Amino acid sequence: MTATAQPIYDWDGFDFDTRQVHAGEYPDKNHGLRVPPIALSAGYLFEDFDDQVSRFDGSIHWRAEDDGPRGEGEAFSPSEHAPIYSRQGNPSNWVAEERLASLEGGTVSVAVSSGQAAISSALFALAQQGDHIVSTASVYGGTRILFGRSFKRFGIEFDYVWDAEDDAEWERAIRPNTKAIYTETVPNPCNDITDLRRIAAVAARYNLPLVVDNTVGTPALIRPFEHGANIVVHSATKFLTGHGAAVGGAIVDGGNFDWEAAERAGRSFPLITRSSRPGVASMLDRFGAGAYARAARESVVNDIGPTLSPLHGFLMHQGMETLSLRMERHVASSIRIAAWLEQQPEVLSVDYAGLPSSSFHALAARDYGLDADGYGRTGSVFGVTVRGGIDGARAFVNGLRLFSRMTGIGDTRSMVLHPHTSTHSTFAPEINERLGITPGLLRLSVGIESAEDLIRDLRGALDRVAAAV
Incomplete structure (x- = not known):
């Protein structure tokens, strides 16, 4: 009798579209569940006294049930982890973590409670009181507030580079x-x-890890590690889950930063390169290419506690199953809408890098690729500036019926927000002016509805603008 072929659980070498459906899944040995279940448990049983000791001292972090310790390079599944408490890890979240690490091309991912938690935890693993971080100037308004308020209170300073070239x-x-x-x-x-290759070259020259937020890009459009990044963060609330039903975040370790070379160059990363207590080797010595992620999980996420709900971890890995399909629709509709808006008399400008008229078009072609008509595929979140300043913006927003007036991006539903009076309302006028946050600017997040229906809705809103100004 011919033996039954065994299911695949090691997804190295498989295409993106296959990995987004399967990476991180594991066999359910209790009931044969095809979909990994939601593990609603705060804690986990220890087999015996020595098992508890080994989990807490870090000598094991997964369990091999039948064949002893894993050999070099052998795969293990989330069911073989040996957890302590769901603040550090949970089987539902492990599926999302391994799936995202696979899609981004990283080594290890750490799931957390939100995108802001991902940014905070990622940077707290690198910097402490008295340290300093450099950011490009054009980042999400909430991130700039985080840097200028909470990080400042913790004694970590930021400077911004306006011209990355x-x-x-x-x-x-x-x-x-x-x-x-x-x-x-x-x-x-x-x-x-941003020109990631250019910024990565600067980071390498100064022995600094490059941390990249890929929330809007997503690994379906761009994978920062392929351009020289070292750490990637996500607000999984957006495109990864994709339906606006969950809040979550993630940190992905690229496993490609030379921490020892940085130490020799005078840049200290003690959570990664130094022993945390006598008799225990450093994270780098114990975990190699996954050392940064391990330090972030144990020394930041565990201590501060931005735990991802297992339900939201489940929704995250479920959402990633359709990521590339949704992004194709998001991008195709965004290109069509951006090109249409650019031709409307009530519109002053459209900020979409994929447009041939954009100064970023060549970079978009290089890093994101072009569609059949020569438009760059730079996501589905962009700005449109209407005539009439804030009066025009008010008329536009109030005239929309299909676009949702709300905070958020990356949903299946299309959304609109006025940054000048929301995400950027606390910034000094000169900062907003340099960032291009004018009273007439609206942020659009294009969903997966019919592009024709969305254009009709936008046309109705622009008619309101024409009447108002």
């Missing part, structure tokens, strides 16, 4: 106590995409 500006910004460079693939709200 200017070596002299980087030279002025980077200090001996700088611990990271931070940027976004597709900044929100103006779609002014």
Whole structure:
């Protein structure tokens, strides 16, 4: 009798579309469940006294049930982890973590409670009181508030580089106590995409890890590790879950930063390269290419506690199953709408890097690729500036019926927000002016509805603008 072929659980070498459906899943040995279940448990049983000891001292972090310790390079599944408490890890969240690490091309991912928690935890693993971080200037408004308010209270300072092409500006910004460079693939709200290769070269020159927020880009459109990034963060609330039903975040370790070389160059990362207690080796010595992620999980996420709900972890890995399909619709509709808006008399400008008229079009072609008509595929969150300043913006927003007036991006539903009076309302006028956050700017997040229906809705809103101004 011919033996039954065994299911695959090691997804190395498989295409993106296959990995987004399967990576991270594991066999259910109790009931044969095809979909990984929601593990609603705060804690986990220890087999015996020594099992408890080994889990807490870090000598094991997964269990091999039948064949002893895993060999070098052998795969293990989330069911073989040996957890302590769901604050550090949970089987539902492990599926999402392994899936995202696979899609981004990283080594290990750490799921957390929100995108802000991902940014905070990622940077707290690198910097402490008295340290300094450099960021590109055009990042999400909530991120700038986080840096300027909470990080400042914790004694970590930030400087911003406005022209990432200017070596002299980087030279002025980077200090001996700088611990990271931070940027976004597709900044929100103006779609002014960053040259990751250029910034990665700067980071490497100064022995600094490059941390990249890929929320708007998503690994379906761009994978920052392929362009030289070292750490990727996500607000999984957006495109990864995709339906606006869950809040979550994630940190992905690229496993490609030389922590020892950075130490030799005078940049200290004690959570990663130094022993936390006598008799225990450093994270780097114990976990190699996954050392940063392990440090973030144990020394930041565990201590501060931004735990992802198992229900939201389940929704995250469920959402990723259709990521590439949704992004195709998001992008195709966004290109069509951006090109249409650019031709309307009530519109002053459209900030979409994929448009041939954009100064970012060549970069969009290089890093995101072009569609059949020569438009760059730079996501579905972009800005449109209407005539009439804030009066025009008010008329536009109040005239929309299909677009949802709400905070958020990356949903299946299309959304609109006025940044000047929301995400950027606390910024100094000169900062908003440099960022392009004008009274007439609206942020659109294009969903997966019919593009024709969305254009009709936008046309009705622009008719209101024409009447108002």
